[in-house]
Amino acid sequence: HLRACTISRGTRVDRHAHVLEGAVVGALSQVGEEAQISPGVRVWPSKNIESGATLNINLIWGNSAQRNLFVQRGVQGLANIDITPEFAVKLGAAYGSTLKPGVQVAVSRDQRSISRMVSRSLIAGLMSVGINIQNLEATAIPLARMVLPTLAVAGGIHVRVHPDRPDYILIEIFDPQGINISKGKEKKIEGAYFKEDLRRAQIQEIGSVSYPSQVIETYSKGFAQHLNLPAIANSGSKIVIDYAYAVSGAVLPQLLTKFDCDAVVLNASLNQVSLSTPEREELLTQLGQVVEALKANFGVQVSANGEQLILMDESGMPVRGEMLTALMVNLMLTANPRSTVVVPVHASSAVEQIARRHDGKVIRTKANPTALMEASQTNPNVVLGGSEEMGFIFPQLHPGFDAMFCIAKLVEMLTIQERTLGEIRTELPRVSHRSYTMRCPWTVKGSLMRQLVENHPTDNLELIDGVKIIDTQSDSWVLILPDAGDPLVHIYANSNDRHWTDENLRKYRTYVQEFVEQEQGVESNKAEALL
Structure with a gap:
């Protein structure tokens, strides 16, 4: 306007x-x-x-x-338009200015040229304020998170092409344990950035750069320690791994070969430009055909620099979305009864139904990576955290999402439990879980949340993140969740009854739409008068 x-x-x-x-x-x-x-x-x-x-x-x-600088997963923007070398230098200096002079920070990235450019700019900014650099160069993000505690650093930075937006760069900042930094720390960095409260080191205090070795070996050792190696070695498993042209020299096939697991690798070369969604779907179809032709145990498409995955069962059918979350929870709680799993607030209620079968406990968190990582680390007896949307956490290994370890765990558990993915799929609870995303201006989000809270009985509300309205009689719920980074709101409906899900999703879509139109009504009327 x-x-x-x-x-x-x-x-x-x-x-x-x-x-x-x-x-x-x-x-x-x-x-x-x-x-x-x-x-x-x-x-x-x-x-x-x-x-x-x-x-x-x-x-x-x-x-x-x-x-804000930070959104849900870190700092992101259009590559070389929003996230420029100049921006990255200033961000690095702002982050470094919140740390003590002379400390060390680990910097890692994916293998693309744009990420190399941005990481070098961040390094320049950090050095300018007297921070020493442990440069991990091109390292998968699970490896970077795992080695951080062994390097005695004050924190870490990882740069990669955004997993969901191929023209975006994503910069994530970690604490010394490899967990994404807290909101409080983000605000300190934003304060230094916007106020330009940047330290300047004298010439003799400029940071230095070193290059740690043994990163893969450190990860490999931890990887092996947390697996039942005899089970994997005797499984005779064959799996197909599709890297979707996002990595070269992949680490996982080398690890699996050590454990006598036959890994067939597809598309393990590097394209500087990320694939579009239709192109990824085409590769997924190809993966299913290869799995079926080779009679493999399962297939997997790895994405997000080693954090996320989509499974393909032995018949070439994809396992994704809430079904993947439920399948992982089922496998882990079958292997570890009376244990705890951590999932985001919007995950399907199939998780609780599976947990009841195994005397397990479910902890729900805010729908952001930091909350999931912190809850997985701080709560006792947690065997799995995360969701298909963000990836899966195995807190005994390291605090972050790790598709590589998830694949090895799948081989181990399927072998021990003597089941296939297809068989496990049939055992999962039949829950209807649907979502819808709609526009909601920043100025309306707060008043929408207040209105929802005021219009529903307190006993029927859960306010972990957004507003969840629970129907206790039918064990169903609707969640209205504001987006942390865009002027959007996400609506989730969940029930054992598909009709209930469809009806309530439609109901709250209308509710939100009418509320937004009402809040913007005065402004719209003024605009029409001007026209």
């Missing part, structure tokens, strides 16, 4: 942004989705107004007006 304002050449204004009366936006600037520039504000050329940000003062000296 542009109202009596001036937009200069080469400026991009994204959808649902508002530039109000008398505002002037200089050339080659960008105004993100749902951003608002107030009346009379001047924006100098080549500035960036982030999605959801509100700008009330002239933007002259800074480069951007941002709502």
Whole structure:
């Protein structure tokens, strides 16, 4: 919505942004989705107004007006547009300024050239404030998390192409144990970044760079310690692993070969550009055909630099989504009765039904990686954490998501339990779990959550993350979950009764839509009057 304002050449204004009366936006600037520039504000050329940000003062000296640096999984943005070398240098300096001078930070990345560029810029920023670097170079993220505690570092940074957005870069910052940093730490870094409260080291205090060795060996040792090696060695298992052109020189096949497991590897070469969703689906179909043709025990497509996976059973049928979460919980609790699993708040209720079969316990957390990692580490007797959406955590190995160890665990448990993935699939509870994502402006999210809480009895509410409305009679629920990084809200409906799920998903979609329209009604009427 542009109202009596001036937009200069080469400026991009994204959808649902508002530039109000008398505002002037200089050339080659960008105004993100749902951003608002107030009346009379001047924006100098080549500035960036982030999605959801509100700008009330002239933007002259800074480069951007941002709502936050960190979103749900770290710092992310368009490669070489939002996440530039200049941005990365400043981010590295801001992070380093929150640490003591002279400490060490580990830096790792995926194998793509864009990630190398960004990681080198981060390293330059860290060194400029007196931080020493342990450069792990191209290292899968599970390996990086695992070796962090052995390096005596103050934290770590991992740079990769975003697993869900092939044109985005994702920068994650870890604590010394390999867990994503807390919200409090994120705010400290954001404070240093936005206030430009950056330390400057004297020439003799500039950080140094070293290159640790034995990273793969350290991971390999821990990997082997937490597996039943005789079971794997005697399994005669054959598995097919598809790397979807995202890695070269993969570590997992080398590890599995050591344990006498036959691993057939597909597409283990590197494309600098990530595959689109249709291309990944095409490879998944190909994977199913190969699994069936080779009579393999199962297949797996690995993504997210070694964190996430999709399974393919012995008949070439995919196991993904909530079914994958339920299958992993079932396998782990069958092997470890009376244990605990940690899942995000929106996971299917099949998890609780499986836990009851095995006298297990379920802990639900906020729908973000840090909450899952912390709960998996701090609660006793946890054998599994995570979900198909983010990956699976095996806290006895390291605190992060690890598709590689998950594959080895699958071989071990299927061998010991003498079952196939197809057989386990038939044992899973039949739960109807559906979701829908819709737009919800930043300014409306808070009032929507308050309205939901006020309109439902307290006894029927669960407020771990978002608002979960529970129907105790039918053991069903609806969850309205605001998105942490975009002007969106996610609606989840879960029940043993498909009709209940469909009806309530439809009901709350209408509820949210009407509420958003009502909240924006006055503004919409004004816009129509102007037109």
